[in-house]
Amino acid sequence: xxxxxxxxxxxxxxxxxxxxxxxxxxxxxxxxxxxxxxxxxxxxxxxxxxxxxxxxxxxxxxxxxxxxxxxxxxxxxxxxxxxxxxxxxxxxxxxxxxxxxxxxxxxxxxxxxxxxxxxxxxxxxxxxxxxxxxxxxxxxxxxxxxxxxxxxxxxxxxxxxxxxxxxxxxxxxxxxxxxxxxxxxxxxxxxxxxxxxxxxxxxxxxxxxxxxxxxxxxxxxxxxxxxxxxxxxxxxxxxxxxxxxxxxxxxxxxxxxxxxxxxxxxxxxxxxxxxxxxxxxxxxxxxxxxxxxxxxxxxxxxxxxxxxxxxxxxxxxxxxxxxxxxxxxxxxxxxxxxxxxxxxxxxxxxxxxxxxxxxxxxxxxxxxxxxxxxxxxxxxxxxxxxxxxxxxxxxxxxxxxxxxxxxxxxxxxxxxxxxxxxxxxxxxxxxxxxxxxxxxxxxxxxxxxxxxxxxxxxxxxxxxxxxxxxxxxxxxxxxxxxxxxxxxxxxxxxxxxxxxxxxxxxxxxxxxxxxxxxxxxxxxxxxxxxxxxxxxxxxxxxxxxxxxxxxxxxxxxxxx
Ligand code: PEP
Ligand code: MG
Numbered sequence: 001x002x003x004x005x006x007x008x009x010x011x012x013x014x015x016x017x018x019x020x021x022x023x024x025x026x027x028x029x030x031x032x033x034x035x036x037x038x039x040x041x042x043x044x045x046x047x048x049x050x051x052x053x054x055x056x057x058x059x060x061x062x063x064x065x066x067x068x069x070x071x072x073x074x075x076x077x078x079x080x081x082x083x084x085x086x087x088x089x090x091x092x093x094x095x096x097x098x099x100x101x102x103x104x105x106x107x108x109x110x111x112x113x114x115x116x117x118x119x120x121x122x123x124x125x126x127x128x129x130x131x132x133x134x135x136x137x138x139x140x141x142x143x144x145x146x147x148x149x150x151x152x153x154x155x156x157x158x159x160x161x162x163x164x165x166x167x168x169x170x171x172x173x174x175x176x177x178x179x180x181x182x183x184x185x186x187x188x189x190x191x192x193x194x195x196x197x198x199x200x201x202x203x204x205x206x207x208x209x210x211x212x213x214x215x216x217x218x219x220x221x222x223x224x225x226x227x228x229x230x231x232x233x234x235x236x237x238x239x240x241x242x243x244x245x246x247x248x249x250x251x252x253x254x255x256x257x258x259x260x261x262x263x264x265x266x267x268x269x270x271x272x273x274x275x276x277x278x279x280x281x282x283x284x285x286x287x288x289x290x291x292x293x294x295x296x297x298x299x300x301x302x303x304x305x306x307x308x309x310x311x312x313x314x315x316x317x318x319x320x321x322x323x324x325x326x327x328x329x330x331x332x333x334x335x336x337x338x339x340x341x342x343x344x345x346x347x348x349x350x351x352x353x354x355x356x357x358x359x360x361x362x363x364x365x366x367x368x369x370x371x372x373x374x375x376x377x378x379x380x381x382x383x384x385x386x387x388x389x390x391x392x393x394x395x396x397x398x399x400x401x402x403x404x405x406x407x408x409x410x411x412x413x414x415x416x417x418x419x420x421x422x423x424x425x426x427x428x429x430x431x432x433x434x435x436x437x438x439x440x441x442x443x444x445x446x447x448x449x450x451x452x453x454x455x456x457x458x459x460x461x462x463x464x465x466x467x468x469x470x471x472x473x474x475x476x477x478x479x480x481x482x483x484x485x486x487x488x489x490x491x492x493x494x495x496x497x498x499x500x501x502x503x504x505x506x507x508x509x510x511x512x513x514x515x516x517x518x519x520x521x522x523x524x525x526x527x528x529x530x531x532x533x534x535x536x537x538x539x540x541x542x543x544x545x546x547x548x549x550x551x552x553x554x555x556x557x558x559x560x
Contacts, residue, residue, distance in 0.1 A: 009203035010454055011382035011489075012189035014512070015177040017155065017198050018216035018228065024158035026163070027145040028137040033305025034098030036466065043093050047103060048086055048139035054131060061149050067384050067508035072127070076154035079124075080133045085110055099139045107132030115298075120339020125298050126336075130225045130229035150174065155215050159207050163295055163333065168193040178224050180206040181491055183451040183457075185437035185487050186500065187224055187332055191292070192267055193490070193509040200224055204449045220560075230363045231480050242560045247514040251281055254506065254517055259526040265323070265507035267485060269293070271312045277510045278316020278320065284380070285322040286433065287485035288313060290366065291333050300337040303365050303372075310373035310497070312364070318378040323433065323485075323507070325412065326366055326397075328352045328386035338362060347447060352387025352412075353397060360400075367404035374406065376431045384410035386432055389417045395423045413439035413482070419467045422474025422482075433507070434471050459488035460541040472502035483507060491550050492556060499525070500532030515560070530548055 037043030055077040062073035067087060079085065079163065085106060092102035111128050114121040134144045134285060147165055147399065150173035158165075160181040169177075177192050182201035192199035198219030209215065209226060216228040216236060225232055235253065254264035265286030266277040270293045293309055294301060300311075314322055329335040330351025338359055343349035356363040367383065374381035385397040388411040401409035409555045411418065411425065414435030418425045426432050436459050441448040443464050446456040468484070477480035483505035488494045490508030492515045523531070531548050538544035549557055 002347040005226045007202040007206070007226070009206075009222050009224065010184050010451070011198075011200050011219045011510075012184050013177070013193035013199035014195060014220045015196070016216065016218045016220070016240060017153075018233055018236075019153045019155050019175050019179075019215065021157050021211055021213045021215055022148060022150060022154040023207065023209070023211045025143040025145050026159055026476050028100075028140050028142045030098065030104050030136055036096040036098060037093060040093055043099050043102075044090050045498075047089050047093065047099050047135075047139060048382065050099070050103065050135045051080045051089075051341045053084060053138045054134040054144075055459075057134070057144065064149070068083075068488070074122075074553075076127050076131050079387070080135065081126055089150070089461045094320075094468055100136045103132060103139055112548075114549035115281050116540075117288050122447060126296060127514045138428075147174075151503045155217055155479065157206050157209055161188045163187040163191055166195075167292065167295060169195070169197070171195050171197055173209075176200075176219070178206050178209075178215070178217060180204070181451050184447050184454050185440070185448045186451070189266075190437075190487065190509075191269065193487070193511065194267060194273060196509070196511040202454060212537050221374045243515075246284050246555075247518060250287035250514045250518040250521065251282055252517075256499065256520050256523060256525045256528060258526075260499075260525040262503075262520055263321075263483075263505040265321070265483075265485075265505055265508045265511070267507050268313070269308060269511075274313040280513070282510060282513050283315075284317055284320035286489075286505060288322060288324045289328065290325060291327045291329050291335060293468065294327070294335055295333065298336045300362060301366075301494060303369050306366060306369035307372045307376075310370050311376050312371050312378040314381060317380075319380070321380040323382045323383060323410070323431075323483075324370055324383060325386055326353075326356060326363060328510055330355050345414065346440065348355050349380075352389060353385040353393055353520035355387070357396070364404065366441050367401060367406060371405040375528060380408075382408035382410060382431060384412055384431070384433070386412050387414060387438070388412060388425065389415040389542050391424050391427075392420070394418075395428050395443075398429050412485075413471045414442070416443050416467050419474075421469040423469045423477045426475050426480040426482075427478055431481050431483070432471065432475055433483045433485045434468055434503070435483055436464065436468065436488040439467060439486065443467050455541070457539040458545075459491070459494060460535070460545040461529050462536060462538055462541065462544055465501070465532075465535050465544065467473070468503070469501045469532075474535045481505065490516060492560060493531075493545070493552055495519055496528045497535045499546060519552075520557050522556050 058073045058077035058281045062070045088106035089102045111125045153175045155176045177199040179201045216225040254262040263283040267287040271288045329338040331347040394411045398409035408430040410431035411437045416521040444456045446453045481504035485507035489506040490512030495516045534547045
């Protein structure tokens, strides 16, 4: 291992933290064409021992888990000891499967039966597959897949992390995230920022860092220092303090230096986020990503379940706005219960509103639940659709929202077509919110998951800024407020540019609000407009970023 080495990636969630590395093992697949066992009896013994090893590990974890996790882990250990599953694996071995293949095939056959039974059984399929993946790894002598149980504050290092893994990390113990792959607007990056966990993606050879190595992660600079110098740790501590002192002075509603109001709102992904954001100094919610609530659900949530969840989300925002986005399923956020089958290019396929149009009952149930939750609380609920491209889509959605008894219907602008034609797309809706993550992906024809193309996805790309300007201009024709809820809203310098372009509100991970509020308070609206002109006249993303940084107030740039 190299000492005092720093690896540079892309910082996607700010802040810094230092601790020992815990590596997340990728799921192990049975080898292709795994040979049939030479000694079937020995192979049966090996497979049974692999299942038992999984069961013992799950029991051990259950013993140390809280009251929510323990029963789940115990139930999973019982699955690993299920004689029916053992019998199915034994039959596969006798039929000529190798040990890992036999486990995988037996589990898949069981999963299909569970799915067919529906209800409680269907909900256990994800657990069953997890038990299977662990048994396959055990049979192959590989580490168990997924995030291992954390026993001390640790830096989580992975090739990439699934959004569901990021969402369930214990944030007291997962102090930073480092991935070798991943993009700046991947949903894993967003969840990390959401949860206030410093994160750096695209770190070269991250998976080769030995477990237990002490590293310092700087989510602002995008750096991971391996076995860092004490001086670096001290410098990080000093910067953390200076920034905290500057931000402590930033309170109240979002206002430019000359008093132009720009509501600062939270992006949230569920009840826990809402309860945490509710008491914070922000003006409401600008994006509730409802699909985040259901990432692990195997069956569609009922009307009652949804009403209960949305009521809990709205309750902390009595008297404030809560902008809810209907399910944005598909692409990198597949929902098991809203799956229309494989697609060649899921980001260009039936995701977001397109999927809702194919499954209108799912949308209507969600709208009904939202209306009930809005009535039960004093929150100012507004509902918008993801991935709107045309006037017809916008109007179809708005009519369904209003038919459900909800008062304000909006659309997200994240497809360039909707931005370019926003004058017409927004004519019959109440508000719009620009999703700069997807807008960058579709404007630059660059998969937001493709971390190696991150430069093209830079939200400072002048073309993306031009498309945002077009969206604002269309909204202005009908006085329809156009906000931004993509990651760029949380970048203090870019936020100034957005306001200069005419953006009416900014929604971001709550942890990013204070720096954006400070940025606004230091610049007048006219200065924001000048920064927008500077950004738009630049030829490259880097030039735009540097020129705006140079023109912004020192009191801001010295803490960024
Ligand atoms: C966006 O695309 O910018 C957005 C806010 O939606 P999501 O990141 O969830 O796709
Ligand atoms: Mg989007």
